[in-house]
Amino acid sequence: MTQTLKQTPSQTVGPYFAYAWTPELYGRRPLATNRLATHETPGEHIRVEGVVYDGEGAPIRDCVVEIWQAGADGKHAPGAAGFGRCGTNDAGYYFFDTVKPGGHGDGQAPHIAVTVFARGMLSHAFTRLHFSDEAAANAADPVLSSVPDDRRGTLIAQRADVPGGAVYRFDIHLQGDQETVFFDC
Amino acid sequence: MDSVVREAEADFGPRDWAQHPPYLSPLYKSTVLRSPRKPLIPMKQCLSVRTGPVFGHDSVDALDSDLTKNGRVNGEPVGERIIVTGRVLDESGRPVPHTLLEIWQANACGRYVHRWDQHDAPLDPNFFGAGRCITDAEGRYRFTTIKPGAYPWGNHHNAWRPAHIHFSLFGPSFLTRLVTQMYFPGDPLLPLDPIYNGVPEGARELLISRFSIDVTEPVWALGYEFDIVLRGRLATPMER
Numbered sequence: 001m002t003q004t005l006k007q008t009p010s011q012t013v014g015p016y017f018a019y020a021w022t023p024e025l026y027g028r029r030p031l032a033t034n035r036l037a038t039h040e041t042p043g044e045h046i047r048v049e050g051v052v053y054d055g056e057g058a059p060i061r062d063c064v065v066e067i068w069q070a071g072a073d074g075k076h077a078p079g080a081a082g083f084g085r086c087g088t089n090d091a092g093y094y095f096f097d098t099v100k101p102g103g104h105g106d107g108q109a110p111h112i113a114v115t116v117f118a119r120g121m122l123s124h125a126f127t128r129l130h131f132s133d134e135a136a137a138n139a140a141d142p143v144l145s146s147v148p149d150d151r152r153g154t155l156i157a158q159r160a161d162v163p164g165g166a167v168y169r170f171d172i173h174l175q176g177d178q179e180t181v182f183f184d185c
Numbered sequence: 186m187d188s189v190v191r192e193a194e195a196d197f198g199p200r201d202w203a204q205h206p207p208y209l210s211p212l213y214k215s216t217v218l219r220s221p222r223k224p225l226i227p228m229k230q231c232l233s234v235r236t237g238p239v240f241g242h243d244s245v246d247a248l249d250s251d252l253t254k255n256g257r258v259n260g261e262p263v264g265e266r267i268i269v270t271g272r273v274l275d276e277s278g279r280p281v282p283h284t285l286l287e288i289w290q291a292n293a294c295g296r297y298v299h300r301w302d303q304h305d306a307p308l309d310p311n312f313f314g315a316g317r318c319i320t321d322a323e324g325r326y327r328f329t330t331i332k333p334g335a336y337p338w339g340n341h342h343n344a345w346r347p348a349h350i351h352f353s354l355f356g357p358s359f360l361t362r363l364v365t366q367m368y369f370p371g372d373p374l375l376p377l378d379p380i381y382n383g384v385p386e387g388a389r390e391l392l393i394s395r396f397s398i399d400v401t402e403p404v405w406a407l408g409y410e411f412d413i414v415l416r417g418r419l420a421t422p423m424e425r
Contacts, residue, residue, distance in 0.1 A: 005276050005414045007204045008391055009384040011366040012213075016299035020289035021317035021353070022208065026298065031244055033289070041296065053220040068237060076236045077357045083238035104232050113359050120215030122206035122383045124364060143228055146398045150375070151223075174219050182221050184200065184361060185228035 001052040010123040015062045017117075022064075022087045034086035036098040039125065043072025043099030047159060047167045048129065055175030059092025063118035065172070067096055067129075069161075074102030074110075100166075109137035109144065116172060116182075125182040128172050130160045145182050154180045166173065195418040196230045197360045198276060204391075206383035213379040214340055230360065237359040240285040242319055249317040252290075252330035256313030263309050264293025264331035266406040269367070271392065272324040273354060275417030280324025281361075287353040288328060289315045295334030295348075304336050329406065335374055347381065349373035356415040367411045368393045 019026045022033075037045055048067075051062045067084045070076050082101075086094040103110045112129040130138050138144055144152055158170035172180050209222035229236075247257040254261055267287075288360040290315065291297045294306040298314050314333075318326045333348045349366040356362065368375060370393055375381050381389055391414075400408025 004278055005246055005262075005274060005417060006388065006391065007201045007276060008363060008365055008413045009388050010205045010363060011351075011384070011392070012215075012380060013353075013364050016291075017351065019298050019313070020287055020351070023315065025300075026313075028313075028315070029263075031285070034239070054224075055220075057367070058218075061217065066362075067361075068233060070233065076232065078239065079241060080238035080240050080244075106231065109239060110229055111233065112269040115362060117364060118219055120213070120219035121208065122213065122380065123200075123208060124362065125221055126228075128233075143231075146228070147226055151320065166405060175222055175419055179223050181223075182225050183228040184225035185230055185234055 003179050009124055012119055012122050013064065013117045017064065018087050030085075032080060032083050032085040032086050034094070034096045036082065036084045036096060037178045039108050040101050044103075045097070046100050047095055047097050047165065048092065048112070048170055049167060050157075050170040050172055051145055052094065052118070052172045052180075053092065053174065057176065058086070060118055060174070061088055061090045061092055063088040063094075063116065065094045066115040066117070067098075067112050067178070068097065068183050069112040070101040070104060072102050074104050074165035079159070103137060107140065107142060108135050109141035111143075113139075114172075118128070118174070121174070124159060125174070127180050127182050128155060129157050129168070131156050131168060132156050141179070154178065195420070197301055197358060197416045200416065203385055206385070210379065210383035213383050214421065215381070222281070227379040227393050232358045234249045237245060237355060237357065237361070240319065240355070242390040245317045245319055250326075250328050251262065252312065252314065252316045253318065254308055254329075260311050261332065262292070262312035262331050264312075264334075267332045268327065268329055268402065268406050269413040270325065270327040270400055271409065271413065273320050273326065273356070273413045273415065274324055277417050279417070280320070280322070281310055281415055282320055282322045282324055284320050284324075284357070286318045286320070286326050287316070288330075288350050289357050290330065291336055291414065292334040293331050293414065295333050295336030308338070332369070340379060345377075347372040347373050347378050354413060354415065361415045363413070363415055365413070366392060369409065370394065370396055373393045377419070
């Protein structure tokens with residue numbers, strides 16, 4: 001490909017995206033939600049949840065987390081079935097009800113691709129979520145292996161088995177000592 | 186067929202950081218505590234980011250692209266009716282067909298429907314301010330809307346955002362995702378706006394739409410053109 005045109009620059013989502021992106025509260029039909037799985041969806045049903053923090057550890061309430069994942073069979077379904085979108089609440093909290101993805105069969109551990117948008121972020125950030133109960137697959141994962149040891153933990157969602165199912169905790173720190181690993185990809 | 190497969194497997198070119206704003210842009214104060222500071226880690230593009238959600242034509246209806254109609258309660262929205270149209274292209278100039286655009290904006294008075302917006306300007310009962318559209322086979326999109334007003338914000342003394350429309354695009358993969366803002370030509374607030382000026386010099390001008398008399402519809406609405414360029418795939422080995 002000959003690169004002849006320049007990429008259109010990114011800009012922040014600003015504070016007022018909710019009525020367009022997560023408009024249920026405004027009586028409008030959302031294009032995507034944070035509930036990716038129905039009762040019929042095959043696989044282990046899980047919740048992924050966390051809080052998005054700024055550099056002083058304050059929760060961010062005007063943030064959107066988007067995810068893209070394979071199904072339990074490791075395949076990406078056609079359409080938008082593997083896509084989720086959740087705005088954080090006043091406590092900076094987000095969650096997705098989904099299924100645990102299978103591996104792609106390419107040597108990578110099961111994971112979920114994550115994009116973070118917020119007021120105050122002029123460009124979005126990419127990260128990815130791995131699962132704490134996939135220790136062997138994580139140890140062999142080439143992306144996790146490329147991350148310095150002391151930062152790898154920011155990409156591992158910690159599993160807790162609670163009444164109702166498995167919950168994986170994945171806090172996102174935009175900045176600071178615990179800054180989440182973000183990727184250039 | 187072989188070349189088609191190779192094309193689909195080719196990596197996307199990198200995010201061009203000469204075009205995009207850095208995370209930290211101190212004049213836009215909210216970036217100070219919300220900017221990642223550690224270096225981004227390079228990641229090989231695997232299946233989960235080379236693919237992405239595909240939204241079909243069933244995800245939008247006809248009114249979604251006409252913001253002068255999709256919020257009507259008891260009359261027409263107030264303000265200057267405009268047409269905003271353009272093409273979504275990749276870096277090699279190829280159209281990005283059948284991809285979703287979402288837009289949102291303030292009304293003609295500079296007030297958003299969002300419940301947090303407390304700006305002392307009237308809401309318009311007939312204007313919601315959000316729309317969706319899917320590009321056609323040539324990557325073309327078209328919205329009818331109301332020209333948004335400028336509005337004050339708390340970044341610094343007497344800070345005003347230039348009139349703008351927020352755009353969100355998906356493109357063919359998770360990597361081509363783009364959220365941006367479209368501005369209007371000649372806006373005197375542009376040189377003063379730290380969000381617009383967070384974009385590197387020489388790139389930010391791409392965010393300004395062009396007035397077009399050809400898009401303008403007689404006795405109806407002024408027309409603006411705004412093309413959007415997403416990341417494209419890198420060159421593949423010579424095709425047979």
